[in-house]
Amino acid sequence: MAWPRSSRIVPAIRACWRLATWGTAWRGEAAGAWPTGWAAASDAPSPESPITPKGPASAAAKIRCHRVITHLRGRGAERGETGTFRQLNILGDPPAPGQKPDKLWLVYLDEAVVIVLAGGVGERLSPLTRERAKPAVYFGGPYRIIDFTLSNCINSGLRRVFIATQYKSLSLHRHIRLGWNVVSDELGKFIEVLAPQKRVGEHWYQGTADAVYQNLYSILPEQPRHVIVLSGDHVYKMDYGKLLRTHIERGAVATLGVIEIPRDEAGRFGVVRVDERDRVVGFLEKPKDTSGLGADDHVLASMGIYVFETETLKRVLEEDAARETAHDFGRDILPLLINDAPVYAHRFHDENKGRAQYWRDIGTLDAYYEANMDLCQVNPQFNLYDPEWPLRTHQPQAPPAKFVFADARRRGTAVDSIISAGCIISGSFIAGSVLGPNVRVHSFCQIENSILMPGVRVGRHARLRNAIIDRDVFVPRGAWIGFDPAEDAHRHTVSERGVVVVTSDDQPYIGPFDDEALRLEADVDRVVAGT
Structure with missing residues (x-):
């Protein structure tokens, strides 16, 4: 400066x-x-x-x-x-979309450090997490799940970001290196991966709080006024600057992001009780019994998003590390704070232009599948195309998608679908599906309501329905996936709601060939060969 x-x-x-x-x-x-x-x-x-x-x-x-x-x-x-x-007590307003922020407000953003927790195993997303961390799973075609949290950081004006990784992190590290080298180190900005190093003990990260505790040696030298703790495995749009403003204006030592959820879903989340000023007065981590949550149809759930005063965070993490706990922010850190310090809730303000607040913990195969299918709707709940809240990712250089053959007997067509760069749809019909980059679909195929990750190859006459095809899988000629429940259960992973997940180790069922389709194929090939 x-x-x-x-x-x-x-x-x-x-x-x-x-x-x-x-x-x-x-x-x-x-x-x-x-x-x-x-x-x-x-x-x-x-x-x-x-x-x-x-x-x-x-x-x-x-x-x-x-x-x-x-x-x-x-x-x-x-x-x-x-x-x-101490920090100034006068804040500029957070900027509205398209407006320049107050210069002093930029100071507060500049003095915050973000740590994104991206080391989760994602067991409920298996087999998609068999070879990659949950934040590295593809979503919406070219994106990875972590891209949405990192895009929120950039769009919020936060430029000092650590990413704590652990589980099968190679593809995630590569993605961050190639796609998120977007800030200048020379100006004191960074998006940097923190691999686990056992600097404070003999164990890997034992919980979310322990992951931050073991990385204090990286955070504290940056001398942040505030530390923002985020999860790297949720899909949503949020201006973290507004969260920081709530924290500063209320004089909180900690502030957590919350969202209203139906009462019957409370057992999946940490549930927050607040007073009339939104000060946190109680916290229950994934309660099995919801009878004590009041009579309302909805409750406030923690989003796994926190802002801490740096000294407060350091103190409570050191206290937690000295005790036998789960070392988790929800179970251990928040209950430690709310009894003797001002902890506030910040109600989620959705930056998405959809119909309702959108925040998805896509931790199961069915939740992951349904969130992708929503993107194919005419008016999806989550808008990938909002110019005021751009989403960034790493995409290899690839040509535009191409649809070939206009013959009435085989026509390359896609409706209500997302088709990424580098895809070639050759004489096949695709509906309600998400195709990642560089997918090849050969002739006479029918693909409905399915997710094809980058590099998938689909042979002729294949039929796919309600399926998730993992990266670089070759679907053989004549394969039927999603049509025979018994064969699908025998050969693949099938979710509770019947979504079929196909990995490179699977052997898909080869269905019967229709004689008319084979004659058509032969006729077309003769025309192409000029015989």
Whole structure:
């Protein structure tokens, strides 16, 4: 950050003092104490007769004030007789879509550090997580699940992001390296992967809180005012700047994101009880008995999103590490805080332009499948195409999708579907399906309500329905998937609702060939060969 020239220091000091008289920009040994490091300035205001503000401070004055504050901190202003600095008490408004943010608000975003927890096993998504971490599972064609959390960070103005990984993380590491190298290290910004290193013990991460605790050695040197803890395996759009604003304005030591859910789903989530000001007064982790949750049809569920004061986070993590617990934010950290410190809830404000709040914990095969199928609707609940909230990912260079053959007997067609770059649909019909990049579908196929991950090859005459085909799988000629429940259960993984998951180790059932289809194939091949 460029420092003010000497001719600008005194106006900056005046701006700081003006702001300090409103909101106590720092704490000295006495209220209004002037930092002695600047007391020699010839026309600095006297602490005994502070300047009376005549109007709102300009954005330029605020930013100059912050520069002086940061400079004082760098010269040791947090120690000795200059007192202990604290953040300014005057916030700019979070920007509306398409508007520039207040400069001082950018300061708060710049001074926050994010840690994304992306080491989950995702057992309920198996076999899709057999070779990859849950945040690395493909979603919506070219995207990975973690892309939505990282896009939220970028769109919210957060540029210092750690990603804690653990389980089968190679593909996730590669994806982050190739697709998320989008901020400048030279400007102090980063999106950086933290692999587990056993720095504080002999164990790998024992829980969400332990994952953050073991990475304090990376977080604390960044000197953040606030630490934002996120999960890397949910699909939603959220402005974390609004969450941070709620935290600061209410003077909280911790703030958690919450969303209203139907009461009968409470057993899947941490349930939060709040008072009339949304201060958290109780927390139940995945309650089996919901009779004590009141009479409302809906309850507040934790989204696994937290903001902490850095010193508070460090203290509670150290206390938790010294005890025999599950080392989990929901089970252990929040109950530790809510009894003796102000912890608040921030109600989820959806940045998506859909019909309702959209937040999906796609932790099961059926939830994953249904969320993908929704994207194919004319008006999906989750909008991938919102220019005001762009979604980023890594995509290999690939040509546009292509549909070939317009013969009435075989026509390359797709309706109500997402077809990614590099796909070739050759004389086949596709409906209500999501195809990742570089999928090849050969002639005479019929694919309905299915998800094909990148690199899938589908041989001629194959029929797919209500299926998920894993990456790089070859579906052989004449395969029937999703039509014979007995064969599907014998050969593949089938979800509770009948979705068939096919991996590279599977041997699909080869269905009967229709004689008319074979004659058509022979006729077409003769025409192509010119015989």
